[in-house]
Amino acid sequence: MISKNSQTTDAPTARELIASLSDRIVRLEEEKKSIADDIKDAYAEAKSLGLDAKALKVVVKRKMESASDAAKRKETEALSEIYLASLGMLDGTPLGDSARDRMEQPPAPAEDDRDDRGASGASEDPAPPPARGVFTDEEMHAARARGAEDATAGKRIIDNPFVAGDPRRAAWDEGHCQAKGSDGMDIPDSWRRASKPKGGSAAGEGGQ
Amino acid sequence: MISKNSQTTDAPTARELIASLSDRIVRLEEEKKSIADDIKDAYAEAKSLGLDAKALKVVVKRKMESASDAAKRKETEALSEIYLASLGMLDGTPLGDSARDRMEQPPAPAEDDRDDRGASGASEDPAPPPARGVFTDEEMHAARARGAEDATAGKRIIDNPFVAGDPRRAAWDEGHCQAKGSDGMDIPDSWRRASKPKGGSAAGEGGQ
């Protein structure tokens, strides 16, 4: 009776288009959902093993970010810290290095040599803040190795021998954490989420 | 007293209910939108003045967060840093203080005093890392004041005299930034967003 779309295979009709496209999309959506479930499973597994899913998510995000993403993130972080600092809201955390670097962009030629003002107990310029980028890969590697070594030897993370601003400070930290995360047979307690951070009072320190 | 008569106006009919409730909600939504627009204006103004809107948003968020929110945020930050450090992904930024604190929760009784290893150029334990919470409000205030003073005197932010781990380090930073943000008659360049971080090209990575 009715001639269907008979011979033309190359001219898809409107409803065929809709059918095939929607089917294809449905299939893709299902695959996507399946993968999303896998991801969820991975986080659940991490959680069950004692890791903090939220922190792990940060790691994932960091791993996936491009160079320009990283640059943007760092810039925003630096500016936020500067803004917060200017309001006295750092609440205990000093400026990060990228914020410091940024504030030094104009190298501040004024060099007023402050004499002693007897600032109460300030460790008087304890170390020459080593300029950035002056260390070779080898030196960085050595710092990292020493961090691992020190960790194994029982040194604490706060015993990092490198002063703030020294790039090797981060390397030592990395070595330390790497060792700490490798020697134990189980996840250290301090790597787990505090069971119930129900917070509340949260005992302020000097801040604000 | 009043019998259950029918002409009572106090028995709202279904459609009156719908009408009054929907009208009320519409009105509220409009108010909400108006305020949202005001907020948007504020950010636009900030931007036009040279501030970075995104960083300002962080400040706002910080100001609005409760004590428990802050505690949660800090915990996640600390754990993320630890995880990143263990993977060697700190990319230059050392662990923050809260991460360090967290890793010291079990005070690590093992105290192998490793002396010289001839670690290449490590500033040998330059300052005794002062224990947290040992400083009086007065001392903190002094550190902040000195930061402001030093800033005015031309000292750079990287000349912070307090070692990493010393709570006064953040206070000095605050004072410094406060001064830097107050003396100038205009917003410092380093407080502005880099004009066009359009990036992208920036060292392509493999990332698909």
Add this chain to the structure above:
Amino acid sequence: MISKNSQTTDAPTARELIASLSDRIVRLEEEKKSIADDIKDAYAEAKSLGLDAKALKVVVKRKMESASDAAKRKETEALSEIYLASLGMLDGTPLGDSARDRMEQPPAPAEDDRDDRGASGASEDPAPPPARGVFTDEEMHAARARGAEDATAGKRIIDNPFVAGDPRRAAWDEGHCQAKGSDGMDIPDSWRRASKPKGGSAAGEGGQ
């Protein structure tokens, strides 16, 4: 050198800008949140009175949409229905009028007079489908009034005397619902959400 920025009131410093802007935004955000809570309360009240919050939300959205929004929405609705129809997925709901209108844009001059095929029980062209826009405001109003009247007289909603495609059909419905929603002293059961449509089984139709 310069003590503080004491005198200059007209030159807001960077940190003053940040402080005032962030404070202002925080205040606005709080107001916004307060209103959002009011809205939530309104929905909760609606729910407690037996109305369906989700459906009410649709009403609110409809009330707030502009003419162009409405046009867009209708177009998408019409197209979706057409696409669904072409796939045989209408599952019981005939095309809406705007979909029909849209499909008649080219007035389809071809008028093949189909001879009788004795289509099983099809009510043979029961009414002349009245062209759109041919009714006066008065007639529309009369239809609405009659709907209300009929409702009060006990007629059911399915007894709408106007055929599909007649604009007065909607007006009669409106009158009917208006009356139904006004006469009762309480919200009709059919206006409430079915207590727990947890369903799932839900009388499999051809769907899926």
Add this chain to the structure above:
Amino acid sequence: MISKNSQTTDAPTARELIASLSDRIVRLEEEKKSIADDIKDAYAEAKSLGLDAKALKVVVKRKMESASDAAKRKETEALSEIYLASLGMLDGTPLGDSARDRMEQPPAPAEDDRDDRGASGASEDPAPPPARGVFTDEEMHAARARGAEDATAGKRIIDNPFVAGDPRRAAWDEGHCQAKGSDGMDIPDSWRRASKPKGGSAAGEGGQ
């Protein structure tokens, strides 16, 4: 117990866990993104072929919804329509069938036989509103077939012979649209988005 060593290779260390989990998640996220891109491509293709992406999205959603989802959606739709009708906001679109069905749940025993009021031009009860569910699959299929036939014969969509409320009305519509979407060698104009089909108004779509 065991002093310090770690003999077991099957006990992954903390950092190994983090590394493997985060890598796995990164990989999954990339796969997910890849699929999301495919979906985006499919929509773009649909658009380039003259289909409305938004409407297509509705179709996809409909295809993916479970029976209970569909039930919920229909309930909300019905209630919204009822609420809108009671406010006189139907703006031309009569109540859908599910709204009518819902309002008849209590079968309304009151049957006041209204006498003639000479309602201006109302088509006097043009057809017996056929009760739902009284039609066999065969009859439904016949209605669908007739819709297709009628479409091919040049009948317009508004010539649906089945009255509102008759389940075969939707079936006829489906048949009609199916035919309309199949006979043409190109997508009908009324199936395209009106205002902005900017690129290629069905320009040579020879490919594929």
Add this chain to the structure above:
DNA sequence: AATGCTCCAGCTGAGC
């Protein structure tokens, strides 16, 4: 200027 993409917050449904 309009549009599409991306990100984020707020809301909703599940789960302990």
Add this chain to the structure above:
DNA sequence: GCTCAGCTGGAGCATT
């Protein structure tokens, strides 16, 4: 009952 994760809607941003 509260929390939490997923999700949808909206806002900002880059683009054409």
